[in-house]
Amino acid sequence: MSAEKSVVRNLNLAPQGRLKMDWAWNHMPVLRRIREQMIQEKPLKGKRVAISLHLEAKTACLAELLRDAGAEVAITGSNPLSTQDDVAAALVESGITVFAKYNPTPEEYKEHLILTLETRPELIIDDGGDLVSILHGERPDLLDQVLGGCEETTTGILRLRALEKSGELQFPMVAVNDAYSKFLFDNRYGTGQSVWDGINRTTNLVVAGKTVVVLGYGWCGRGVAMRAKGLGARVIVTEVDAIKATEAHMDGFSVMPMEEAAPLGDIFITVTGNRSVINGKHFPLMKSGAILANAGHFDVEIDKAALEEAAVSKRVVRKYITEYEMEDGRKLYLLCDGRLVNLVAGDGHPAEIMDMTFALQALCLLYVNDNHEKIGRRVIDVPYHLDEQVASYKLESLGIRIDDLTEEQEEYLASWKI
Structure with a gap:
């Protein structure tokens, strides 16, 4: 069904895109660990998810993880020149609906965003705020079913904060960009x-x-x-x-x-x-x-x-x-x-870096799915326990161990006495 709906450049490019995705999966141990949990638990079973991210191999791995969590996934690119046509084709073959081509016209780029939203998502992952902007501006008719979502980058969070400040934000969004496991590594070492x-x-x-x-x-x-x-x-x-x-x-x-x-x-x-x-x-x-x-x-x-x-x-x-x-x-x-x-001009951030960022995206999307009513119509930071969980998984994948606080140390830190 995804192939019938999808708009991509050339489905024959799928084998080349699959090779890129397999290479990325091999270098994303944190995402693989979360994927194994998702396959067993299916926490997003029956949910519709829309994604607007730079559509290349690492992003494709995130889309497949969410598919394996039970979601119906539709994805588009967040930049006209960052979509890789072979990866888009491979995603269609893996059962994901794709609306994206490399170097579309401005009209096509906008149409792909709208087509993604017309799958009527309940959860969204945005990069730069395009999906959220269209939902609140041009297509408010698609707002009612959206439970919430996550934002990937600084630019998108600026737009979200403006929406929240004006009182117009209609659903909760998690500022993934502002998590320690995102900006300390993705923004600094990745960029x-x-x-x-x-x-x-x-x-x-x-x-x-x-x-x-x-x-x-x-x-x-x-x-x-x-x-x-x-x-x-x-x-x-x-x-x-x-x-x-x-x-x-x-x-x-x-x-x-x-x-x-x-x-x-x-x-x-x-x-x-x-x-x-x-x-x-x-x-x-x-x-x-x-x-x-x-x-x-x-x-x-x-x-x-x-x-x-x-x-x-x-x-x-x-x-x-x-x-x-x-x-x-x-x-x-x-x-x-x-x-x-x-x-x-390049392939974006290294796979080992995006491993942490996209692990945060996946875990935060689950958090929004479970807690959207409690969060309300606002922008929230990534819960610290999720941030720490991703960092812990990363250390484990590297074979690095760290100390734990003793009971005495925890009592000392919790007390006002010397």
């Missing part, structure tokens, strides 16, 4: 590695000796800056938050406004979740050969319209690299049309 995987694979240029400007010093920015330093770059951080800027300084990075950094940078990487952080006043200041990349969820962090306006010509010089020639002859290079460089 840090995958961004440079994408940039290095695409440009085939050396990083050592270059000046890298990282815009934003949240957990993703920390990871990008850390890896740039490890590759031998000089790193400049730009920030609007005084505390984060102070931290960047104490971590050993130069900190300055973007207008001061613009003439110095060889590679610029946006990781802010905000729009136009590189804009029309910065392009005239940049040196010829500067490379512009984005690692934020939406393609709004680099002002592409202003870049087009400043340029006298443009051409694609390598796959995923567009050259913009300025009036004075300088050339600026935009990677991946300003979309997520780590997923468009």
